[in-house]
Amino acid sequence: xxxxxxxxxxxxxxxxxxxxxxxxxxxxxxxxxxxxxxxxxxxxxxxxxxxxxxxxxxxxxxxxxxxxxxxxxxxxxxxxxxxxxxxxxxxxxxxxxxxxxxxxxxxxxxxxxxxxxxxxxxxxxxxxxxxxxxxxxxxxxxxxxxxxxxxxxxxxxxxxxxxxxxxxxxxxxxxxxxxxxxxxxxxxxxxxxxxxxxxxxxxxxxxxxxxxxxxxxxxxxxxxxxxxxxxxxxxxxxxxxxxxxxxxxxxxxxxxxxxxxxxxxxxxxxxxxxxxxxxxxxxxx
Numbered sequence: 001x002x003x004x005x006x007x008x009x010x011x012x013x014x015x016x017x018x019x020x021x022x023x024x025x026x027x028x029x030x031x032x033x034x035x036x037x038x039x040x041x042x043x044x045x046x047x048x049x050x051x052x053x054x055x056x057x058x059x060x061x062x063x064x065x066x067x068x069x070x071x072x073x074x075x076x077x078x079x080x081x082x083x084x085x086x087x088x089x090x091x092x093x094x095x096x097x098x099x100x101x102x103x104x105x106x107x108x109x110x111x112x113x114x115x116x117x118x119x120x121x122x123x124x125x126x127x128x129x130x131x132x133x134x135x136x137x138x139x140x141x142x143x144x145x146x147x148x149x150x151x152x153x154x155x156x157x158x159x160x161x162x163x164x165x166x167x168x169x170x171x172x173x174x175x176x177x178x179x180x181x182x183x184x185x186x187x188x189x190x191x192x193x194x195x196x197x198x199x200x201x202x203x204x205x206x207x208x209x210x211x212x213x214x215x216x217x218x219x220x221x222x223x224x225x226x227x228x229x230x231x232x233x234x235x236x237x238x239x240x241x242x243x244x245x246x247x248x249x250x251x252x253x254x255x256x257x258x259x260x261x262x263x264x265x266x267x268x269x270x271x272x273x274x275x276x277x278x279x280x281x282x283x284x285x
Contacts, residue, residue: 011092014063018044018102018112022174034089037062041116043172046102047109048080053182054087054113063114064088069096080111088113104174117172120188125160127204132281133160133227135206136274137197139243140166140234141266147171148179149267150232155183157271157278162189163229165197166240198246201229208250210239211273213263215252222253224277232270 013032020027021044042062045054054061064084068077085091102112127133136154141147147169154162164171171189192200201208206227211219233239243250255269263269279285 010090011094014065014090014092014114015094015098015102017042017063018065018114021114021172022046022102022104022112024170024173024175034062038116041172043115043117043177044102044174045113045115045177046104046111046174048076048111050113050182051080051083051087051111053185054115055083057182057185058118059185060116060118061087061113062089062116064091065094065098065102065112065114066091067094067096067099067110069099069110077110084111084113117184120190122161122190122200125188127160127227130227132225134224134274134277134281135159135161135163135229136270137163137165137208137229137231139231139239140168140237141232142168143235144169144173144175145179146235146265146267147173148176148181148184150270151176151180151187151189152183153267153271154274155180155187157274159187159274159278162187163197164189164191165194166234167191168234194240194242198248201248206249208243208248209273209277210243210250210252211269212239212252212254215254217251217253219253219255219273220276222251222276224280228277228281230270230273230277232266235266 017027017031017033021042027039064087066081066084099110103109136150136159138147138150151162169176171191177184204227206229208229208231209222210231211233231239231243253273255264255272257263
């Protein structure tokens with residue numbers, strides 16, 4: 001069981017940590033927190049929604065921060081605090097002013113969870129033992145809101161994993177966590193360099209679909225059977241040219257546009273393609 005502390009120097013340090021994580025700033029080396037906690041894997045959630053997700057997915061909750069200045073019903077507030085204190089290694093009651101410091105948005109919430117995701121390996125997916133699988137590959141995406149939305153869509157669809165290549169934004173970015181609304185706890189997300197990703201795709205006999213504005217093939221007219229990888233590119237520059245030079249089994253696809261715009265937002269476009277692949281693999285097409 002976690003312990004509830006109301007004041008002291010340690011709480012000041014944890015609030016500083018929370019402010020850094022929420023603002024996606026580098027954690028100061030002189031911050032006096034448990035050295036056994038892996039800094040690089042830490043992320044922060046804001047709001048009562050995270051407690052149930054953390055409990056369901058057995059996410060490691062290191063620190064739980066809460067304020068009594070909550071808009072929640074008293075019974076709901078007590079339940080959230082009770083669960084948070086019991087799940088956390090350490091728990092702290094903080095002031096409303098501290099909540100405002102930590103929060104990145106107006107209308108600061110009353111609950112903050114500082115967590116870390118458990119390590120995962122691609123081998124644990126057991127791709128070779130399956131007839132069908134879908135992975136989404138995010139190539140150089142730089143807007144956290146788009147990344148979070150794609151991970152959330154992948155969770156809704158039942159995508160097996162998300163692989164990030166040419167990473168620009170850390171996957172522990174608070175906006176990604178918030179945008180995914182807990183889906184980062186459920187969908188395995190892996191960071192890989194480009195060559196390793198291509199090698200893994202080839203070893204597991206993936207058909208790779210590149211969402212590309214220069215493509216001629218309609219995404220709805222493909223047959224998404226077997227092991228399928230769907231690549232989404234950078235918001236401004238699209239997919240890396242390295243894909244065209246790689247030795248993977250790839251095909252360029254496009255979502256047809258019928259109005260004046262050239263393309264859809266990458267988050268929405270990726271959602272359309274992964275849903276189409278999922279519907280086919282599950283026998284709805």
